[in-house]
Amino acid sequence: MKLSQLFLLSSILVSVPCVAHAEEAIWKDTSLSPEARAKALVKAMTQDEKLQLVVSHYAIDNGPKHLPVPKGALGSAAYVPGIDRLGIPAQQITDAGLGVTNPNNIRPGDGATSLPSGQVIAGTFDPKLAYEAGKMTGAEAFHRGFNVLLGGGVVLVRDPRNGRNFEYLGEDPILAGNVAAQEVKGVQSQHVISTVKHYAFNNIETNRLKVDMKVNEKDGRESDLLAFEIAMKKGDPGSVMCGYNKVNGDYTCENSYLLQLPKKEWGYKGYFMTDWGGGHSTVKAANAGLDQESAAEEFDKEVYFGKALKKAIAKGEVPESRLNDMAYRIVYSLIKVGAYDHPAAKSDQPEDVAAHEAISQKVAENGIVLLQNKQNILPLAATVKNIAIIGGHANEGVLSGGGSSQVTARGGNIKLKTGLQKWPGPESYFPSSPMKAIEALAPEAKVQFAAGDNIQQAVDLAKNADVVIVFATKWSAEAFDNADLNLPGNQDQLIEAVAKAGKPVVVVLETGNPVNMPWLNNVDAVVAAWFPGTSGGPAIANILFGKVNPSGRLTTTWPKSLSQLPYPVIKGAGKIANGDPNDATKEDDSIISSLNLDVDKANVGYRWFEDKKLTPLYPFGYGLSYTTFKYTKIALHSNLAAKIPTITAEVTVENTGKKDGADAVQVYGTMPDGSPSRLVGFDKVELKAGESKTVSIPLALQGIANYEPKAHHWELPAGSYTIAVKPDALANEVVKTTIHLNQLTLTD
C-alpha cells in the first residue's frame, strides 16, 4: 500500500467517529454560545422529539381527569420527559414565585421556605434583596430536582380586589419590572428557568378564563407591558406564561400581538407556555407564537400541540420552522440558565434551612409597612409588662395566600376548617407564631391571647393589658377577587370594641390587599404585614419591638373606598373563576365579560389618583419609620448623545432622627405636558442616625416618555421635565430640579 493510500484509509477510519464527535461537541461545547448549541441540538432532533418538548404533562394526581403522575416526574405542576440521547434533561416544572409548592402533599412531607407576598418583596424597594429572594427560591427548586419555576408574577395591580395581587409586585411598572428582573436573575443563577407571568393584563381573577381585557396599544405599552418589558429585557427569563384571559378579543396564548412583541421588538429568545387550561387552538396559537402547551391532556379541551400540531405541520397550516423555533427556544433557555449542563436532581443533602428562612425574614423586615404610629407608640419597650394579643390565629402562625402559589411550610400548614375547603382553599397559616416571637422579645411580660371570636372576652383581656396587639386577617387566593375591601367576620367590631378599652392599640394586618379601616382613628398604630412568609412571626415581632426599623413602602395605593377606583364595580367579584360551571362561567349579566382599560389607561394606581385629584387613604410609596429622613439635594447628570441616552439623579438623603434606619428614595418625573408624575428611579439606602449619603439613581426614561404606536418607539417630547424626590407618589416635592430636553427617541 502506498503511503498516500494508507493515509486515506486511516483518515476514513478515524473520520467516522470524529464526525459524530464533532457534531455532538457542538451542543455539549460550553465554550459556544447557547444560541449555537441550541441550534445544533434542534438540527439533531427528530420531529417527534421536538413535538415531545412542546407539551407538558400534569404531574399531580388531583386534576379533573385524575391522570396518573407520569413516570419520572417528581410530582409538581408539570413534567416533560427528557431526550436522553441528546442529553436534554426532563423539564421538572414547579410553582411558584414565593417558594416551591407541594400541592396535595404530592411529595410527602416536603416543606419549603415561603417568601412574603409580592407587596412585601416589591415594598422593600430593594432589587438586591429581590435577587437574594429569587436565588433562595431557585436554590430550593434545584435542590428538589426542579429546573423550571413558575414565578414571578408581574401583572400590574390595577385593582385592590384582585385575589392574586399577593403574587404580584404592585401598581408601578418601573418598580415591578425592576424587582421582577432581579428575582428572575436570582432564580436563574441556580440553573432554574424562571417564568414571568401572567402575560398580560391578567388584572382580575373574576371570570378569568374568559374575560376580555380591552386596551389600546399606547396605554398597554406604557403600563402593564412596560413592567413585562423591563422584567424580560433586564431579567431575561427562560420562559413566560401567558394568562387565561383574552386581550382585545384573542386569548393571550394565541394573541399574535402579545406573543410577537417580545420576540420581535424586545429581542426575547425564551419560550411562551400556556397557563394550565389556557390552550385553545393548534394553528392559531402556533402561528401566533405560542411555544409550549402546559399540562395539556389534563386541562385543555384537547391536546393542541401533540398529534394535532403534527397534522397541522403535515398539511402546511403551521410551518415546520415554527416547530423548530419552539424547540429551539426551549432548549436555548435550558442551556442558557445552565439546566442543560447542570441537570437538576433531587438532592439528599440537607439544605441550609436557617439561611433560607433568614432571607425570607429579611425580606419581610424590609418590606412590611408601618402605616400609622400615633405618639410613637411603636416600637414597644422590651420591658412592657402586660401584653394582650388578639385575633388572627397569632398564637399559631401567619396567614398565607391560596391557590397554585400556596407553599407548604416545613412541618405543614395550619389549615382552617371553616371557609372554602376545596381549591384554592383552605385558608392556611404558616406555623410562625407572632405571639411566640413577641414572648421571646419581652421575656418579662405576661402575654395573653384571645382568639377574637368572643368580643367581650377580648375586651376583658385588653382592659388588663399595657398594650393590645390585634391581628386582623383577610385571606385572598387565586381564581377569585375579593368582593369588597372589608375585613371579614366580626373583625371591625372587634377592633372598635377593643379600642374602647382605653389601652394603646396596635393593629397588625395580614391581608392580600388594602382593606377598609373604619376604626383607624381609634387605634394608635397600624402595621401592614401583608402575607409575611414562613418567618413572618419573628419579622413582625422585630418590627413591633424596634429590633428592626421598618422601611417597607406601599406598592399599591390604598383607596378610601371602592368608589375612588377606576372600576368601582366588578360584576361577579368574589365568585370563583374555575369552580362551579353554573357560577362564574355562566354567560349572563351577573359576571364581568370584558373590561375596557380605557378608564385609567396608563394611569394605573397613584397616577389615576393624581389625574383625578383624588386623595387616597395612603398613596403608593408611603411608609413610616422610627426615624426621620430629609432630602437635601438633587442633581442630574445626563448623557443624551449616547446610543442609549442616560440621565442619573444624585440625591442626598440624611437620617435626621435618633435611630438607624433605611429609606426608600423615590424619584418621580413629570413630563412637559404636566401629565401625572411617574416613579422613574428608586434606591434603598441604609443610614445611621445623623448620617447623610448621596446616592446615584439611574432614571428609567420610559417613565417620562410616550410610546408612539405608529413609529414603534418611545419618545420624550421636547420641553422641560421636572425630576423630584418625594416621600411617596402623591406627596409634595421635597427637592426637585428641571431638565430641558430636545425631542429624544429611545431605541433598543
Ligand code: BGC
Ligand atoms: C395558575 C398558574 C400556575 C398553574 C400551575 C394555574 O392555575 O394560574 O399561575 O402556575 O396553575 O399550577
